[in-house]
Amino acid sequence: MGIEERKEREKKMRRRQIMDAAKKTFAAKGFGGATIEDIAEEAEFSPATLYLYFKNKDELHASLMLEMLDILIEKMEGVYSQDGLSPEEKVKALEKALYEVYEYDTMNVINVLRFQSSEALRNLSPELSSRIKDHSRNYLRAIAGIFEDGMQEGVFLERHPIAFADIVWAVFTGLVLWEHTKKGFDSSKDFLRPTLGLAIEIISKGIKKN
Amino acid sequence: MGIEERKEREKKMRRRQIMDAAKKTFAAKGFGGATIEDIAEEAEFSPATLYLYFKNKDELHASLMLEMLDILIEKMEGVYSQDGLSPEEKVKALEKALYEVYEYDTMNVINVLRFQSSEALRNLSPELSSRIKDHSRNYLRAIAGIFEDGMQEGVFLERHPIAFADIVWAVFTGLVLWEHTKKGFDSSKDFLRPTLGLAIEIISKGIKKN
Amino acid sequence: MGIEERKEREKKMRRRQIMDAAKKTFAAKGFGGATIEDIAEEAEFSPATLYLYFKNKDELHASLMLEMLDILIEKMEGVYSQDGLSPEEKVKALEKALYEVYEYDTMNVINVLRFQSSEALRNLSPELSSRIKDHSRNYLRAIAGIFEDGMQEGVFLERHPIAFADIVWAVFTGLVLWEHTKKGFDSSKDFLRPTLGLAIEIISKGIKKN
Amino acid sequence: MGIEERKEREKKMRRRQIMDAAKKTFAAKGFGGATIEDIAEEAEFSPATLYLYFKNKDELHASLMLEMLDILIEKMEGVYSQDGLSPEEKVKALEKALYEVYEYDTMNVINVLRFQSSEALRNLSPELSSRIKDHSRNYLRAIAGIFEDGMQEGVFLERHPIAFADIVWAVFTGLVLWEHTKKGFDSSKDFLRPTLGLAIEIISKGIKKN
DNA sequence: AATGAATGAGCATTCATTCAT
């Protein structure tokens, strides 16, 4: 069984190898621009080999996406379930968590957000699509939970908590993509950090009950 | 000269015809998925004819985009320069204006926002790219102007006005795309209106000086 | 009838105008590279108008060719029938005549020679093809005539006179095209004149009976 | 390693297969007229497969061309360096060598010569262009060498040896293309052999010092 | 398990030519 395990381990490693190569390549050339051959080359495999590990290009891309969403979920749930923080503090912590995710793997985040708002989404297999949907629901719930708590504690405005979560998520994705677009125009410096900070500051203030 | 005018008018009509077909087709299939032939068919022209009115697929798409951005600029500047409104009221008016644009031509708005945050942007000709950049700058300035006024009147927090504008724009684009994505998952109803309303409400409150 | 004549004259002028434009454009962009629109623009007409004067692109090109061949025939026959020149002197005069044609309208000559040795020739209408063939035969005969005379006078080797003519023509076309090709490689100066001179010198010597 | 070798051999064979098909197709329809699909069909491959062996249509064509030029170089250098032949005999041997090349692969020779004097040459990649240039220089030098020797031995006229080479090359190419053109008109028999013979005879005589 | 090799399906763009006005 040691053999079995080793094989399993190696298989995972090669999957990882491919995913890393894909991440790098997608980041450098975008989803449309990156060919399977590009990725294979980066991964030091033949194109055909990728198909032993991923059903197709979409699946490969989706795996990257799901991985990212997993990190997000973890982070968001981490914030949500952090003991000893008031809802207001959690909202502030949200900002930090989101930025950390962005900073940890910027290009991948951008890829995921782009993909999320792209036409490509509907070409996904129903199964993938629903997995992504589930993931999305999860981190959204985590964010919503924070607001829910705040409402129950009577410190936040009483509104639909998912709407709050949508707004936070929209600000985050909107800012990431927009700042990146602007950087493409101007190649000016990255304003995400301060702008995201300001956004959360405003939201924090604006959400208070009175 | 009547003849001249009629010809001119007809030419414009045909351009319109093509743009409408393109808008519809891009909306249905996305930029990548829509072929020139698709658009031509929808417009009831031959593919070659499209090239009499637009230099290439990119230009056609960009025309749609610029048209939309023009409407946005007009709307934003309209709000900015509306007499008799306090900055707070203008922020509120912003919400209405943005939603109107969205409502007026939903699919086109989504197209533009998608494109704006896509990789495709970098393949544009420098000229197109810079025209889009200019347009973007303009509506951003209009939005920023509102906040600037509010600061000078002492009713808004003192922050970089462009950052405020970025946030409003990010919320808008983020929400539009996100709600659309969610609709793709659930085909649930359109929550944009209330959620955007809530977002602006929060921002309005959150931005007040004390 | 004055009116009739004027119209006729004007018609010819416009034909000329188009041919000149075509010549210029073909010279600049080659037969394949020059579009009807390019030529029309240069001629200050609409593309459709060209078709009132020439059946199609090939005919237009062939007209240029025939015009060139006419000049050649005239020149060659001029040399052939020049009184008071010995066959040897006529061969020498041939060189001058050929070079004059080349110098008079270099790009057109090159175009014609290229076309003559191209695949395009076989797409010509049978009628055009046969007109070109006739023309070719004529200048070839003129050249051959010179050698024939030389043979009858007993000063030239006794060989098939058309073969002599072929050789002269081949040297001329071969050198023009080859020197032009080399110029494309090196953009060095034009060696046609001296090389053609040398060729004729050699031929003159080599053709003498003893 | 037997396996390795076999694969290598097969690969070369497929390349050959494609080149042969291309040769045939270019010969039949010309460079412009032959489509990749035509060639692929002839080679019994799919169009996409051709691109595994050649970067594009130009490269494929250029390979044919370079192959031909290689043969030419070899032949010309063979003549030049043949021991025991006087310069005069070498000139005579040149005729035989040129005709052999022509006879060995007539359509390819015609293709190459046509291409050499066509507009298409300037669309070539700089790299290809320079390789062709180098090749051309080589066979020209070999021819020139013969004349140089003859001059040093005092049997040939003292002129620029490259000019001699140009003339020989021009006669050859000029005759090949011209005879082929005439055959297209008349589909009469092939006069290249005797006419080339006569040309070399004349040149041989004409080039002698006295 | 890995891959070399092959391909089907797709697509933007160009241009000579036509014809109603």
Place this chain on the structure above:
DNA sequence: AATGAATGAATGCTCATTCAT
């Protein structure tokens, strides 16, 4: 006579994917 407008037909090339070995 002149042309604005429209188009049919053509083509090189890319790439995700498959499969025999």
